[in-house]
Every structure is written in structure tokens, then in C-alpha cells.
Amino acid sequence: MSQTTNDPRLLRAPPKRPIRLSWSDERVRGIVWQLLVVGIVGGIVWWLWSNTVHNLEVRRIATGFGFLGREAGLPIAEHLIDYNPTDTYFRALLVGLLNTLKVAVVGIVLATILGTLIGIARLSKNWLLSRIAGVYVEVIRDLPLLLQLLFWYAVLQGLPGPRQALNPVDGVFLSNRGLKLPWIEWESAHSWALLAFVAGAVATWLYRRAARAAQMQDGQPRRVWPVALGLLLVLPVAVWWVLGAPWTPDMPALRGFNFQGGVNISPEYFALLLGLVLYTAGFIAEIVRAGILAVAHGQWEAAQALGLKPTQVLNQIVLPQALRVIIPPMTSQFLNLTKNSSLAVAIGYQDIVSIANTTLNQTGQAIEGIAIIMLVYLTISLSISLFMNWYNARIALVER
Amino acid sequence: MGETMEMLASAARTDAPPAITLDKVNKWFGALHVLRDVSLQVALGERVVVCGPSGSGKSTMIRCINRLETHQEGRIIVDDIELSDDVKALDAIRREVGMVFQSFNLFPHLTVLDNCTLAPIWVRRMPKAEAEDLAMHYLERVKIPEQAKKFPGQLSGGQQQRVAIARALCMKPKIMLFDEPTSALDPEMIKEVLDTMVGLAEMGMTMIVVTHEMGFARQVADRVVFMDRGEIVELGTPAEMFEQPKTDRLRMFLSQILRGH
């Protein structure tokens, strides 16, 4: 008895159900409950709202976002785009947002790398290595993040002043005014080289796909790494060479009370980044470990019994399954890192929360200020959630 | 269609009032029409076995009787109360209809005794001592009184299912529904559960049993109902159904089922 298209169970459509107005009707009860709950919640919200309007009037606090166009008058030490205190509040908030993203993006990348390494170390056969990694994870996860941030900031503040700065390598100076690193004078040749690198990355990816397709055709594997090396390393260097090979290092040098030149990483940023990376890496390590363990040992055995080499087993069998388990909680940790960066206000790094806080103190418009903060973070969270849902749907294992 | 109704009327015991009436019941899951014009009358004290291939709607049909599923068209009348959205009617019906599930569904955090006394105490408002006496009585009936203080996880599958039967009986239902009660059991435990159900039948309980156990059907059933793809295809006494199947579908089903027996 096959289920063909003339399955008689697909012939008629279900009827609609009319409602009977009576207390014992399930649906009537449901509607009444909902009205009750919505009514109570709505009532509370209305009460709070009317109080707020009244209080704002009495205290003569302005409402609305008009203040965004006013002059900010607040100094910001670190800014990725041009800013001076005569700019508007809007620009100040934008600078704050960029500062948040600066620490969040770099933090996510570093935390992922460190976390993955520690997670793998936890699974190592070397007892000492796995135990140390285990101790690290346990200690990091049992201490409040704020405490860790304050600790690192205190350590950095305890460093000697610029005149007695630590100088481990030529051009690198660590003092209580931050970390100074040498940089180079950026010229157009460098931009071209960078562009060549990006182009090389894209080309490598394309080549990998073509090589795989060709292998499917005739069975012969093709080595990708020589081509990748050429495109990612040799090409940019060649471009730079051809354009004159400019290389003028910009070394930090002590002038007066501080260093000039080179690139500066402020103690605030450094402490925040360090604290966030070490903290989040602890959680990511556990996620990576769980993901790798989640792939049943039988998978390894079956794959190896078929004759696949260890790298092949890793790439084709283990990693795809492990990533399924790893990616959802991992994105949740990325989100946590972004939200945790709001603790910057405690050590003086001016991120969006810190600047919005100063703004609301100066203008007195608390509601708008906090609304801005929440809006920024909600947007980031919801975007990451949406991405997660899309990703999950795409990689979901097809089951009965 | 008319002769089906006559068949139903004559097959039922005409001296007993109908315990359950299904009258042109239709149910859809989304767009899939899973119960198609199902009509059945079960008299008080009658034992009906429902069989059919998977997907035929037999489990859905009996789950409609105690409203674990809702039907969209047609009428279901249990013990003279009609099933509808009316909550009071539903409560009354669930008190009179007991159900035994394929996966037992015992409450693992309560002892066997507590599993049995929970509903009598909270739904029938029985005093605790009386409920416990009642529970022990039925646990003796299903022959495992010594397990009263144990937890379900400590019992075998057959014992758990017998506790599930006792739990349903403690509500003193007029009708017992069984949804493939032995399908999840190891072969050596099937007999003890079937024996319990036979004992129940001998007590005169009205039973509707969805099962593949044809031996049980032959021994105990007053009628056998064969369903396929949402409709009742054939029904009659076990002798009629097994020895003289009238439709090809039933013949094919029987040949598949009885091959192992």
C-alpha cells in the first residue's frame, strides 16, 4: 500500500471550528486569561509611564533626542575617527561605538585562538599539559570578570613610568602609560601589498574549490599548499618589492615625559582586552573540548578502518561534526564578550556605555541615554541570533 | 454506508447501552486527513481489538476518545457525555476513561504506590488512607503488591506496565483504552501483561485495545476492528475476521502479521 499522490487522506480539507461563548469552553478560558495578563502588564506599564512623564516635567528634564545635535564638550582619549570636544554628542557616541567594536572584534579573534589552543591542550595526552589547562579554565571561570579587569589594570598601573619603561626588545616599551610598538611609515606600496594579500586569499579559496572539483572528476588529488603559499606570501611581497620596497620604521622614542612615534596601546585598552580575552578563552576552551568529545570515538575508528589518514579523518569526519556542536555556544560566548566589554567604564576605557553614561549625566536625559545603550546591544545580539538560526538551519543533520 | 451502520448495530450487544459512540468522526493533522468518517459503537462490557498497519489511525482514534487528540468533525459520545471544547465535560470523561500507554509513562519521581494514589486523591478527592487501600487492592490484582514502595526505575518493563494498568484502574474507570500496551516489551514479559488484561476482561471491563497480539484478540475480543489509512475497513468477530476476511486489504495485512505466528 504505497503512499502515492492519490492518497485518500489528502482529498478533504479540515473544517473551521466556531466558538461558543461559555466559560467551560477551553478557548474562551484561554482568551480570558490572556486578556487578564495583558491587562495587568499593560496597567503596570501605563502606571510607570505616567509617573515618568510627570516626574520629567517636574524636574524640567528635556525629552527627545535633540541633544544629539548639541556640542558634546567631552574629551575622548582614544578615537578611531577624528574627534574633538566641539563635535556633537552624536559623533561622541559614534566614537564610543567604534571603541566598543575595536575591543570586541579584536577580543573575539584572540579569545577564539587562545580558547581553541587551551581546549585542545585539555585533551592532550600529556598529563601536565592537560592539568595546567584544566587549572587555568577552572580559576578563570570562578573569578568575577570585573575583578580580573581591575587586577590587570592594577598590574599595568604598577609598571614603572616611561623613563624607566621595560624594554625587552628594541622598539617595544612597556610602561604605565601603555605599550608602545614600532610601526612603519605607511605608504601606497603597503596598501597595494595588502590588497594583493586579500586578492591572494580569494584566489586561494577559488583554487581550492577548483582542485576539489577536478579531484572529483578524475580521482587525482591536487596539492593546494604550494599555490596557497605563492598567492598569500610571495605575491604581496613581490608587489611591494616592485613598487620600490619602502621600509622606514617608526620607532617610539622618549621625548620629555612620554614617547613619540610608533603605535600606542593604552593601558586601559590593554587591560580590558587582556581581561576579556583570558576570561572568554576559558569558556571557549570548554566548548571546544566538549565539541571534540561529542564526536563519538566510533567515528574515528570507522574512518581509520576505511583507510583514511588522520588529517583526512579530521577534516572530513571529525571537524564537521564537532563544529556543529561547537558553533552555537561559541557565538553565544562572542555575544558575551561584546556585552562584557561594557565593563570598560570601570577602568576608564571610553566605550559606548562609558560615553553614553557621561552624556546622560551631562544632559540629565537618563531615559534616552540608557535607551541608546540598550538599542546598540540589542541590535548586536539580534543580528548574532539571526545568523545563528540561519547557520543552524543550514547545517542541521537531516533526520527522520 | 447504511449497511455498515446495520452491521454495527447488530454486532453490538443490544441489551447494553453503548459506552462509546463514534459517529462519522473526522480528524486532520494539518492537511493530512487521518481519520475518515470513522463510526463505531462499543457497548458496555464489550472488548474491542483494533488492528491495522502503521499510519492507519488506530492510535489516533483511541486518543481522540479521551481527548489527547481533538477531532474536527463528527461526534464522540462517551458514557452519554459528548466530547467537545467544554472543559467540564472533558473532566467528567477523563474520570471515566482510563488509558495505558505503549511507553508506560509512569511518573519516575513517585513510588509505585504514589503513582496509583495521585489521581484518586487530587481528582476524585479521596482521603489518602482510602486511596492507598484502593491502590494496594489493584496492585494485588495485577500481582505486584510487594513493589508498592519501589520506584518505577527499579522495576522490569512488564512490571511497569502492570503498574500502569493498576494506576489507571485506581480511578475506577468504566472504560479502559490500551494503546499498543505490549509493543515496547521484551517477549518474555508480554505474557504477564496480556494475562493481566485477560483478567481485566473477565472482570467485565469495557476495553478498546490497539495491538498486534492476535492471540489475545482471539481469546478475549468480542469484536475486531481493522483500520487502514484512516478508515474502518472491516469489523466483526475474531472468527469472522481471521478465518473469512472479506477485503483484500485485510487479507494482505493478516498474511503479514500472522506469518510470524
Added chain:
Amino acid sequence: MSDITLNTAAAGVPEAAPRSAPLTQLGLVGWMRANLFSSWLNTAVTLLLAYLIIRWAVGFIEWGIVNAIWSVPNNQTQACRDLKGTGACWAVITEKHRFMLFGTYPYEEHWRPALVCLLFIGLYVVSAMRRFWRWELAIIWAAVLSVIGVLMWGGILGLSYVPQERWGGLPITLILATFGLAFAFPLAILVALGRRSSLPAIKVLCVMYVELIRGVPLISLLFMASVMFPLFLPEGMNIDKLLRAQIAIILFAAAYLAEVVRGGLQALPKGQYEAADALGLSYWQKTGFIILPQALRLVIPPLVNTFIGFFKDTSLVLIIGIFDLLTAGKTAIIEPAWQGFGVEVYVTIGAIYFVFCFAMSKYSQGLEAELNRHRRR
């Protein structure tokens, strides 16, 4: 197999006695070979790590114990400063430990917050024990929390009244975390049930609440509490800062706990819901007797982990000026004499947090292992 043995015995060949493994496989030596020195790479890593550990341990002992100063007379911290970098100044702790633990609570009454801390610890220990996992636990919590309130405030039973502004340190941290959990938990259960409800309005409200709270950092909620709550209330009605922060923490915790509870509700097999329905139990009877007891037990490890998170998150009240353990530590080193000894203070406070969180973490891990063992039967 038995045939073979019989044959050899019959053929007169003596059965070989089972031999024990070679010495290098057994005992400590064997274990070290397998785990530390199994390959060249492994050996190299072991030696490197061992070297680093020993160097760091020696350095820490020198800094923390050998060269350290344990107390200084009368705030003369010059001796400490001279040692900066080479020796720890534990004198900070010796001088300031009462302040860090109890804040500005009156000196003679310090036994009260100390007792409160012990009561909290006792409450956690009792809640952790299996045989107390019944609804009666709620009564124990209510009783203990009331006693704690009485002890902290005083004013009755011969205890002198201590206004809330003078509370500080460890009791505040414990109060924020524990009262937070106590009130957030019932709210979380309601929200989790609401999220699984078939009534659309209730479901939408619960989803909005959870997603909103989980999408924003706790700091923004604390700011909201400290700055916006006064605007929400009618004139004349005033709630003090600690209560405002407590409410924010409760709302925050409830959203995260609701997700954990929801996980438990989803993990429960559908058959349990159906069996309860078939027996005729009403929605609240079903939920109270059958669903919640099982669902909550399923998710106790993640619940404990979430609580560890809140316990640490209470430290954020530093930013809105409430005097918890971390704030007390930070304030202790504000006065000029003690400025700059942050490392010693934070290490000590870290140790206190660590003791609490580590204990809870180990408990949760042990519980999870036990539950898994049961399930994998």
C-alpha cells in the same frame, strides 16, 4: 575455548602461568612513561612546562611569603613601598580585612554580618543535599532569609539598629546573589511555563521579556535601576539604592534561569504530560506534581552554573556605587597611605570569590556525573 585447554592438559603440556606485565609498564614509572614522556615532543613539552612551573612557583613564594611584609605599625607603609615588586604587602590585608569583609558596619556589631555569612553558607549547603529537594525547601529559605534580615537591620530583640547605608562587603554580595536567586527562581518558572504556553499573548510577552533582557549587558540594567527607577515611581515614593539594584539583578537572573528551566521542560518526554492529562489532572496539578519536579531535577547542574554566574555578576554593583565585596576592596586602597597595593587586595578578594565559586562548580560537576550515570543505565 574450553576444548583447547582440555586438549593441552590432556597432551601433558603444562599450562603457562599468567605473567605480570614488565616492570616499566607498571606503577609510577609506567604512568609517567605513558603520560609525560611517551614521545620526544611530549618529553620536550613536559620539561618546558615543569621548568616554567617551578620558576613561577619559586617566584611566587619569594614574592608572597619570603619577602613579604605582614604588618606595619600605624599606617607607615614606606617599608612596603620599598619592597614594591619584590615582596607582597600583606599588611594591607591585616589592616583592612575587617573593612573589606564588612564595610562600614559598626565595629562592635561585626558578629552580626559574620553570622549572616555563615547562615548563607549553611543555606547553600542544605539546598545542595538531595533529601531536601522538596517544596518544603522554600519554607526553609523564607525562614533563613527573614532571620538574616533581622540580624542585619536589628532594631528588635535587643539588637541595635544599623541603617542600610552602613552595610557593606561580603554580606552585600551574598544578599544580592541569594535574594536575587530566591525571587528570580519563581519568576523564571512562570516565564518558562508562559513561553511554552499555547496562549499567544502570554507566549509573546514571555519571549519579549527573555530576549530583551538577554540581549543587553547587566550594566545597562543596573544603570536603569540606579538612574531611571526613581523616575518611574510617583513623587514621594522612594526605594533605596540597594533595593533598586536587587530588583535589576532579579529581573536579569530570571530571564537566564527561565531559559534553563525551559530546557528542562522541553527535555521531559511528552508521555509524562499525556499520562497526567489522561488521569484527569488539571493544568496546575499536572505542572506542580508531575512536570516541574522532574524538569527541575533534570536541569540542576546548569542552574548551579547560572547561579555561579550571578554570584560573580553581583560585583558589577561597584559601578553604580553599591558597597559589595569588590567595592570594599577597591575602596580600601583609595587612601594615600595604601594606594597602589591593588594586586594584594584583588588576590585576596579573588581567593574569597574562588572559594565560593569553586565549591559550587565542583558540586555541579559531581551532580552532573551522577545524573549521567543514572541515565546511561
